[in-house]
Amino acid sequence: MALLSSAEKASPRRRKARGGHPGPILAAGLIVIAAVTVVAYLLWPTWHVEPTGDPDRIPIEVGATLFNVPTRAFRIKVQKHSGPQERVDLNFSYPSLNAPDKPKHVSVDVAGEIAQPIDRIFLSITAHHDAMSPETRLRTIFPRYLAAAPSPGPDDVTVRAFRDGSPYSNEDLVVGRNPDFAARCTRDGKTPGMCLTERRIDGADLTFRFPRQWLAQWRNVAGAVDQLSASLPSLRR
Structure with a gap:
């Protein structure tokens, strides 16, 4: 115990x-x-990951034809995506042919109402759906509406006015040789005249627009149009 x-x-x-x-x-x-x-x-890691921006180029398909388009070249924001589209509207700085640093995105409704700067080449790519080709219009349609006598233009081009009352009234047909070049141009008035020239690539038509005053250097413009026409369909089938 x-x-x-x-x-x-x-x-x-x-x-x-x-x-x-x-x-x-x-x-x-x-x-x-x-x-x-x-x-x-x-x-603890001190770095941070930057958010991924837009790719340099976007593949698009117009008229079953593939194009590799610089991202900054798009003029209309809703068109800035890959895949099939009926039409895209682009612009390129001239003479560098680079996509502009600060593209102006506009809506489809007001795209045609914005005053165009004179340092750009504007390009619309559209599906043609087997419509008449630009070459055929130049050979068979335009001559029906031209005035009789051509007049000399700057630097070895000829200028022929379309008749008043025709579908192309107040426009001129400008044709150059070596290299071959053709453009329809509105005449200078309250606003400066603009020219358009066209190319067809497979199922798409390419319509280039530029100021009429550039006709003084039309060979350079023709070379720029050819260069863009060759470089954009880099994914061509």
């Missing part, structure tokens, strides 16, 4: 010893947490 009484008296002290001294344990835990935090801070 003496031994049991002595053990019972010692038990609370042992329990107190086993459950005591929480301070050092807590301090050690805080030190470990602090060390882990410092190491994680030092090793």
